[in-house]
Amino acid sequence: MKAYQLKSGAGLAGLQLAERPSAALGTNDIRVRIEAAALNPRDVSFAKGQFYNPPDHPIVPLVDGCGEVAEIGSGVTRFKLGDRVITNYYPRWIDGSISPAKTSVSFGAQIDGTLAEEITASENDFVAAPGNLDAAAAATLSCAGATAWNALFVAGAAKPGSSVLLLGTGNVSLWALKLAKAAGLFTIITSSQDDKLERARAMGASATVNYRTTPEWQQEVIRLTGEAGVDLVVEVGGENTLARSLKATAFGGTVVVVGRVSGSGGASIEPGALIGGAKRLVGITVGSRATLEQLVRFVDVNRIEPVIDCSFPFGEAAAAYEYLQAGQHFGKVVIDIRA
Template sequence: MSVPQKTREYRLPKVDGFHNLTLQEAPIPKLKSTEVLVKVYAVSLQYRDLIVAKGQYPLGQKENPVPGSDMAGEIIAVGEEVKGWKVGDRVCANFAVDHIFGDVTEEIKMTGLGAPIDGVLTEYKVLPAHSLVHIPEHLNFEEASTLPCAALTAYNALLGGNPLKGGDIVLVQGTGGVSIFGLQIAVASGATVIATSSSDKKLEIAKKLGATHVINYKTTPDWDKEVLKITNGRGVDHVVEVGGPGTIMKSVNATRYGGQIHVIGFVAGQADVSQLPGMILGKAIHVRGILIGSRTQFEDMNRLLSAVKLKPVVDKVFDFEHVQEAYEYQWSQHHVGKVVVKVSKN
């Protein structure tokens, strides 16, 4: 295969809505000696992509970015100093390309694809070789594109830090990408899962994926009390907390003394959390913020996915020419699991 010189990529020249997503042609940068060129086959969307497009991402973004953080593709060229990778390898890139191991730093955070640096909604992407992981053999490109953010965030929450044990009880909020992966990883690790959603239809899917208990938080607004009832007053060991201020007070109430709350998102909006410090202290709860994960954690996670043949839940796949529709569908919250864009057709 001859190495292409140009790519089609999306950019956001303005950030006040999805209508600004602009498909344009651009030159492919020349490879540095430690970089690879990847043909992008699939990109999955995150809630983060939506708020980047609206100019509301709290961790900062560059002007006119190429959006998207999560991709799967195939190496088509390698720099002269690259070792361990070859043309034809199927790969994902880590969300923050310089997060190889250990804790996040400010410098690492600024290497997050699709906001502080250009992302992956492009036909071809130049990436540092140190950011790459092999795609598990049992996954296709669409499935693998869901791993870098949603899957690794859930894995880091539940199996990084203070990892769950078989027999633990895990509460996952909603049926978006991180929560569904949290459910699947918890079940694969021997935990009991309680899942919440506003939709009985989505909760049926959660049960099919292994959730033992489900709660509709619209018909049961005091879902924290229902969690305590299910656990005989004890509370859960782990909460995959994606709601933020709008849910965290109830999450604390639903967590056992000394339990773990993994803070991941803020999709439930704002609320009064003035009593939160005292509630956390009063139950000796561990609260941990999760900023995705490292490349070494990604490799560890892929070994787990391969061992249990875990399959990501892909709700819907859109063509590259219909990215705005994909964003609108993600925003509608009708999905269960992940929304994916198929970039290359061959």
Template sequence: MKAFTIQSGDGIQAIELIDRPEPTVGSGEVKISMRAASLNYRDLGVASGGYLRNDTRPVVALSDGAGEVVEVGENVTRWKVGDRVSPNFVRDWIEGPATNAKLKTSLGGGIDGVLAETIVAPEQSLVAIPDELSFAEAATLPCAAVTAWHALFASGQLQPGQTVLLLGTGGVSIFALQLAKAAGAHVIVTSSSDDKLEQARSLGADEGINYRETPEWHKAVQQLTQGEGVDHVVEVGGPGTLERSLKSASVGGYIHLIGVLDSPGAKVGPLLSVFNLLTIRGIYVGSRLMHEQTVAAVVGNGIKPVIDRSFSFADSIAAYEYFASQKHVGKVVIEF
């Protein structure tokens, strides 16, 4: 079978299409014929090296995928041939709190991922794909949608009428927008592109701020909230945007720390978090239980994952390059 593997930390050019032996199925395992995968910002970081717990080399690329069960091993009870399934991002995190050992089993970095024609996975690490979702749509959920769910609901306990600030229009932010609106929240989105802000409004965003035109965007957030600030910030920028996110939050607000897209070396003072009693929490994807809850929320609310562009399996490197250009809104998908 064919698989795309990351051979070194030299970026996209370190990803190679190779031939590998067809994997064999052990007791409690399931073989899956992959049908779709999707990209996340983390995948660029893994390919570039130095990503915590994700420096295994070589490693099959990508964490997010969906496929069909084609063989089950002995003692498998959860699945049968023909079932449609999606692997959880962190293979061994089924429920409860994360541990260092569990986080080392993150697909496409710590262990082999899903950008292969066939994979084998433990039966307990898989989530069922409902009929309402295509393989491509299901493949968009394991990282971005689960991260948004973990932040706003599993951690933040988002309530109707609360206000959410989203940075940018990538996968996590767009899923957070869709989930927050379904929960009755008021959503503000930032972007450097008026076109992307218009797309966000078409998906339900209540307000948009172009941060290139308004560099001190936290002031605009305060104006839009009558000086109260927002209840939740889904913070995907990291240290480069964190100070303004802190200034955007309400007293008692939540800062959900997810990404390091901007200025990872910047320094941020802690005093606002003290004076405004903020809850600042790191969010790293989620458990299989959270994945299942996310799927239920997406289907139950009629949410359609936003797929910006789809590539073929053979064009996976082109998919990486397009994703790295940051032209997309929502998700970039690879279909096998």
């Protein structure tokens, strides 16, 4: 089978297409013929050697993937031949609270991932894909989708009618917008570009703010919520946004810290920014398989379709990385493994 291999820190020049033997199939393993994979910022970080705990040998990169079960071990009970499955980001985190052991390994970072014609792993490492999505769309759930779900409804505990602030129109935010809209939340989303804000409004955003032309965007968020602030912020910005996000949060509200697209340096926050309004600051890292299964059910029941920017053929995977890195995308960057 054909698979890309990449050693952490080797850069995009190190991304090599190779012929590999199929892995041996264990009793509880399934062999999945991958149809589509998708990129996340962590994959660019891995290429640059900036992702945690990498192995010292090349692995198959990427975590997002969807494909068809092509072979099953004799002890497999969760899937049958022909089922369409997606990867669980942290194969060792099935349910319950987080622990170092559960999050020590993720596909495409410490073990082989999805940028290959097939992947062979325990049946426990996969979840049935939602019935309403094709493979390209289903491939986008494992990382950005599950993270948005966790931020809104697990760590963020949003209720119908809650107000939520989404920062920028990156893929976690767009997933969160889709989910929040379907759940009846009041959504405010920011962007550096008015045309992206227009697209977000067309997707159902309740209100929008251009964070470039309105640098004190937290004031506009407060105004848009009748001076109360939002119940929840999905904080993907980091260094340059965290303090403003806290200001934009209502008394008793929550800031879920997800990412650092604006910078990963220290963000200056006074204790009083949390104490006075009894605000909660909580970090998350993707989620468990149970979290992903909740998302799959919600997507299926509500016929939610993720935003896909574009799809690259398997042979042009490096170009897909470059496109994501350029940062002009609006939606997921997918790789069609069969093209």
